[in-house]
Amino acid sequence: MTDAHTTGPFIAAIDQGTTSSRCIVFDKDGRIVSVDQKEHEQIFPKPGWVEHNATEIWENVQEVVAGAVVKAGITAADVKAIGITNQRETTLLWDKNTGEPVHNALVWQDTRTDALCKELGRNVGQDRFRRETGLPLASYFAGPKVRWLLDNVEGLRERAERGDILFGTMDSWVIWNLTGGTDGGVHVTDVTNASRTLLMNLHEMRWDERILQSMEIPAAVLPEIRSSAEVYGNAKGGVLDGVPVASALGDQQAALFGQTCFSEGEAKSTYGTGTFMLMNTGETPVNSYNGLLTTVGYRIGDQKPVYALEGSIAVTGSLVQWMRDQMGLIKSAAEIETLASSVEDNGGAYFVPAFSGLFAPYWRSDARGVIAGLTRYVTKAHIARAVLEATAWQTREITDAMTKDSGVELTALKVDGGMTSNNLLMQTLADFLDAPVVRPMVAETTCLGAAYAAGLAVGFWPDTDALRANWRRAAEWTPRMDADTRDREYKSWLKAVERTMGWIEDEE
């Protein structure tokens, strides 16, 4: 049901995430009117391989859109635009004549392209990729996943070269289906998603022909690159039939937008399955010399693109899930706070969750997880504490790199995402960063950002100043730890990180 104080019209945002798809309906003040959400299966065919069934995902998306619209008690006529946001880099190829995926989607966490990336590094050179795309050559990104599919699904390369196959990250897949699929669906992506493929020239916002050649990817499979806020087409069929599909942003860029980080130097960090900190660097891409990514923050219509520096951490909330599902040490994610709070400190234990190698600032695919400092004294409560500290220390490493690259000292950090409901974690974060941590009223900043971009595209909101006015602080944590303890603990953490490196040998 709609909130008693809200009247239409509304914007609907779809977030196709790593663990679930959700749809949220927002009103003009950026308040949530209704939410619907559904999880999808995580498929682990081999160690290091992670897949999603894209057909299941599209069915879930349709279900949650219908669910959110019904819960809001509205119809398509009340919805001015649909915004899309998505897990980034997750890669799908499908047949444009049948609409059938040719293989499960390869998820961003999947490491099967490690060897391919090493080979590309030797043949083409790391520097070329960094220079043209802003990214290090790593299995995280979409391009190598496309190449793997073309090389490993029988007959696929020929079909792709004939023009029968489409590539997309989840934004493209959802938009294509939403706008009609085999019946005239539009095949597009936005600049933020394209900037995560290792295939887009970051300076010119176009597919890079030389990189496509060296990756052996036919241009015929690629979607058109569009801005993050414009009408791509109208929804065809379903409960939102006829509503303009008016934004697409990778989920982390959407959170930057939803946190209204529209000025240079403003940053946010989102704590979900993984953690991603983005800092707005304005209209110029800033090169990173400290292990961060240079990426597109957003582009509104035909305005200039806005760039960002990003620190990506692969494993944060998923470590809590692992403690729950694989270790059985807690029954719910929230229980980690109770368990960790039952002890004063980590008891000397440090947990570096390098399950998919280490992302920023190291980019080491040969690293694997380590629990260091174990003695008989350590209990499961100390491990729970070390799990939470791992997220906070990894954030600290990224803020250090951001300061070095941008020259901007962190004065406060805007946070969002599922893990921010953990007060102990938020306090630990403020302690380790030695800076205040601030959470906004609407913690669903990813959907909010997609809604804001779609709303700007159709004139629902006039400009970014109107969006800023909606941002309100809900909670703040200030640092309490003394400098000596912080420095000593940080040194121990860094020592534990060293122990993770070089675990995987080349031939593995």
Ligand SMILES: Nc1ncnc2c1ncn2[C@@H]1O[C@H](COP(=O)(O)OP(=O)(O)O)[C@@H](O)[C@H]1O
């Ligand atoms: N109270 C909590 N303490 C620690 N982690 C939590 C808590 N609640 C949820 N999480 C973690 O947050 C993640 C879910 O956050 P969410 O923002 O929905 O993630 P995503 O968008 O990546 O699916 C899960 O990995 C879960 O383990």
Ligand SMILES: O=P(O)(O)OC[C@H](O)CO
């Ligand atoms: O779906 P999330 O929130 O885990 O986000 C995943 C990121 O976009 C991966 O780059």
